[in-house]
Structures are given as C-alpha cells and as structure tokens.
Amino acid sequence: MSAALRLEAETGLAGLAAAQARLADWLTARGATQRLQDRAALVTEEVVLNIGMHGFDDTSPHPLAIEARLDGAALTLTFEDAARDFDPVAAPARPLPQHLEDAPVGGLGLVLLRRMTDALSHEPRPGGGNRLTAVIRAD
Numbered sequence: 001m002s003a004a005l006r007l008e009a010e011t012g013l014a015g016l017a018a019a020q021a022r023l024a025d026w027l028t029a030r031g032a033t034q035r036l037q038d039r040a041a042l043v044t045e046e047v048v049l050n051i052g053m054h055g056f057d058d059t060s061p062h063p064l065a066i067e068a069r070l071d072g073a074a075l076t077l078t079f080e081d082a083a084r085d086f087d088p089v090a091a092p093a094r095p096l097p098q099h100l101e102d103a104p105v106g107g108l109g110l111v112l113l114r115r116m117t118d119a120l121s122h123e124p125r126p127g128g129g130n131r132l133t134a135v136i137r138a139d
Contacts, residue, residue: 005068010061011052011081019066020044030070033139039116040068040075043134046113047079055083055130074118075136082129087122088113 005026009019020041027037048064056062064081093110114120119135 003070005066007066009048009064009066011048011055011064012059012061013049015052015061015064016045016048019048023066023068026068027070027075032070032075035139036075036136039136040077043077043113043116043136046109046116047077047132047134050109051079051081051083051130055081055086070138072138074138077134077136079132079134080125080129082125085124085128086130088132089120089122 005023007019007022009015023040023044024037027040032040044066048066051064052059052062062082064079067076067078067080069076069078088110091110093114113134116136117134118137119133121133123131125131
C-alpha cells in the first residue's frame with residue numbers, strides 16, 4: 001500500500017465531503033486510529049472551507065490539491081491552492097472568549113487549526129497561491 005495519497009479537490013461543501021471520504025478510506029486502510037482520522041477530517045474541513053470563503057473574490061468552487069503522507073509517527077497533510085496569499089501561521093488568532101455565551105459564530109478557525117496540529121507551515125507557491133503543511137502526530 002502506498003504511504004502517500006494525492007487527490008484533486010474543490011473548495012465548497014461537495015468538494016470537502018469528497019476529499020474527506022477519500023482521506024478517511026485511505027487512513028482506514030492503513031490502520032489509523034479514529035482519533036487521528038477525526039483530527040485529519042477537522043483540519044481538512046477548516047482549511048478547505050476557509051480557502052473557499054476567504055481565498056477568492058467569488059463563492060464558486062475552486063480547485064486545490066491535497067497530499068497525505070502517513071509515516072507511522074505522524075500524518076502530514078499538504079494543501080496547495082491558487083488563492084490569494086495567506087499565511088495562517090503568521091496571522092494573529094482571535095482571542096478566545098471568557099464565556100461560551102460570548103463566543104462569536106465563526107472566526108476561531110486559526111485557533112482550532114493551531115490546536116489540532118502538532119506543526120504548521122506555510123509557503124507561497126511560485127506563480128501564486130499557497131502551500132500549507134499540517135502535521136498531526138499519531139496517537
């Protein structure tokens with residue numbers, strides 16, 4: 001079995017669902033724990049939907065590539081897009097509210113992404129776009 005999965009996906013809910021299903025099947029076939037699969041699904045959701053919502057001037061689906069590598073100790077997810085440049089590693093995260101009733105709807109994606117990953121890196125792609133790499137340690 002291959003230690004890497006590369007898939008072409010699209011922003012938006014349909015593209016996200018297809019990408020998550022393929023990733024889940026691939027991780028299941030490799031014996032990944034449910035916890036690792038859940039974290040991978042959540043990170044993928046956060047990245048794919050935010051690329052679609054904030055990376056372009058329209059709401060139509062846009063292509064992106066996702067690569068997953070599982071080396072036993074960690075899952076590495078790499079997302080490549082043609083969206084406007086955005087570095088979630090350098091961007092300031094919104095502070096967490098003191099009480100749940102004070103929490104806004106949305107806007108805490110960077111906090112979630114940083115907490116769900118063990119390492120996160122960004123680099124601009126030659127010709128435009130982003131390459132975001134997220135590492136999630138296996139249990």
